[in-house]
Amino acid sequence: MRIAVVGAGGVGGYFGARLAAAGSDVTFVARGGHLQAIRENGLTVRSPLGELRVSPGAVVPAIADIEGADVVLVAVKLWDTEDVARQLRPLAESGATVISLQNGVQKDTVLRRHLPAASVLGGVCYISAFIEEPGVVVHNGTLQRMVFGGYGGAESGPARALLDHALKAGIEAELSPDIExxxxxxxxxxxxxxxxxxxxxxxxxxxxxxxxxxxxxxxxxxxxxxxxxxxxxxxxxxxxxxxxxxxxxxxxxxxxxxxxxxxxxxxxxxxxxxxxxxxxxxxxxxxxxxxxxxxxxxxxxxxxxxxxxxx
Structure with missing residues (x-):
C-alpha cells in the first residue's frame, strides 16, 4: 500500500516515520528546511518509545509531485485544508482514500467540498509531537493513537489495510463504527x-x-x-x-x-x-x-x- 503524508510536522512526521520504519511505502510532502533535511539525512523521531531514523521512499515539495497513493494522511494546519483539498482532487479521483488527522470538526466538510465524498474517511489522532529542528520530530510521552473509519460506519478496504500497516508499525490504532x-x-x-x-x-x-x-x-x-x-x-x-x-x-x-x-x-x-x-x-x-x-x-x-x- 502506498501512503502519502501531506504535512510532515509533528503528527504527520511521527506517524509517517513509524509506518516507513515498518516497511510501508511512504511519501512525505514537506517544505523548506525540513524538506531539505529529510532529503539529505532522513527523518529522525525522538520518542520514549525508541528513537528511529528513516529514509522515506520519497519526500516531495508539493502534492502534485506524489506519484500515486492508496491512502493520503492529511496533517497540515487547519487553515491550509481548503488549498490542500483542491490539490488532492486528482489523487482522490484516481482512487486514493483521504484521511485527515487534523484537529477540529469542520475539516472533512471542507475536504468533501472538493473531493468525491466516498474518498473521504473520518480520522482523529492522539499524540503530542513537534518539529524540534529540520529533519527531527520529538514525541512527548508515549501516547500515539489513530482512530479512523467511514462515516455512517461504512466498511472500507483501505481503512482496514491502513489499520494492518499501523498495527505492524507499533502504532495504537483502531477502526471506529462511529467516527463522527x-x-x-x-x-x-x-x-x-x-x-x-x-x-x-x-x-x-x-x-x-x-x-x-x-x-x-x-x-x-x-x-x-x-x-x-x-x-x-x-x-x-x-x-x-x-x-x-x-x-x-x-x-x-x-x-x-x-x-x-x-x-x-x-x-x-x-x-x-x-x-x-x-x-x-x-x-x-x-x-x-x-x-x-x-x-x-x-x-x-x-x-x-x-x-x-x-x-
Whole structure:
C-alpha cells in the first residue's frame, strides 16, 4: 500500500516515520528546511518509545509531485485544508482514500467540498509531537493513537489495510463504527485544553487547581458537548464531566499546541476551535458565551503576534 503524508510536522512526521520504519511505502510532502533535511539525512523521531531514523521512499515539495497513493494522511494546519483539498482532487479521483488527522470538526466538510465524498474517511489522532529542528520530530510521552473509519460506519478496504500497516508499525490504532462521535469526543477535550491554557497562559496544572479557571475549562467543554448534541452527534450529556476528570490525570505541565503557538507568535487555529464552537452555536441556537469570550480575547493573536500601532 502506498501512503502519502501531506504535512510532515509533528503528527504527520511521527506517524509517517513509524509506518516507513515498518516497511510501508511512504511519501512525505514537506517544505523548506525540513524538506531539505529529510532529503539529505532522513527523518529522525525522538520518542520514549525508541528513537528511529528513516529514509522515506520519497519526500516531495508539493502534492502534485506524489506519484500515486492508496491512502493520503492529511496533517497540515487547519487553515491550509481548503488549498490542500483542491490539490488532492486528482489523487482522490484516481482512487486514493483521504484521511485527515487534523484537529477540529469542520475539516472533512471542507475536504468533501472538493473531493468525491466516498474518498473521504473520518480520522482523529492522539499524540503530542513537534518539529524540534529540520529533519527531527520529538514525541512527548508515549501516547500515539489513530482512530479512523467511514462515516455512517461504512466498511472500507483501505481503512482496514491502513489499520494492518499501523498495527505492524507499533502504532495504537483502531477502526471506529462511529467516527463522527470519536472526532467530537476529542474536540470536546481539545477545545477545553486549548481555550483554557491559551486564554490563561498557563499549563493544565494551574488551570485545574484554581476555581475560576477550572470553571472556565469545564464550561468551555460543556458548551462543545451541547453544540455537538444539537448537531445530532451521539455525545453523552455528561461527557464534559468525564473530560474534566480526565484533565485531572494529566501531567501538570501539559499545555496545548495553541498555547505554544501563542507564546511563539505563530498563527492560531482559533477559528476552528473556540471560534468554530461559537459559530456553530449561533447556527444551531445554542448559547456558547465562554467559547465566544475566548475567541474574542484571543482574536488579536489569531494571525500571529499583533503589531502595536504607532502613536
Amino acid at each position: 462521535r470519536a472526532i467530537w469526543e476529542k474536540f470536546v477535550f481539545l477545545v477545553g485544553l486549548s481555550a483554557a491554557t491559551t486564554a490563561v497562559r498557563q499549563p493544565i496544572g494551574v488551570i485545574r487547581g484554581d476555581a475560576g479557571s477550572r470553571s472556565l475549562l469545564y464550561e468551555v467543554m460543556r458548551e462543545v458537548v451541547e453544540v455537538g448534541r444539537a448537531r445530532g452527534v451521539a455525545l453523552d450529556p455528561g461527557f464534559a464531566d468525564d473530560r474534566l476528570a480526565f484533565c485531572d490525570t494529566l501531567p501538570p505541565s501539559m499545555t496545548s499546541s495553541m498555547h505554544n503557538d501563542l507564546e511563539h507568535g505563530h498563527r492560531l487555529e482559533l477559528a476552528w476551535l473556540s471560534g468554530a464552537v461559537a459559530t456553530l452555536g449561533e447556527e444551531l441556537g445554542v448559547g456558547t458565551p465562554r467559547n465566544r469570550a475566548v475567541a474574542d480575547i484571543l482574536s488579536p493573536y489569531a494571525l500571529g503576534a499583533p503589531a502595536v500601532p504607532e502613536a
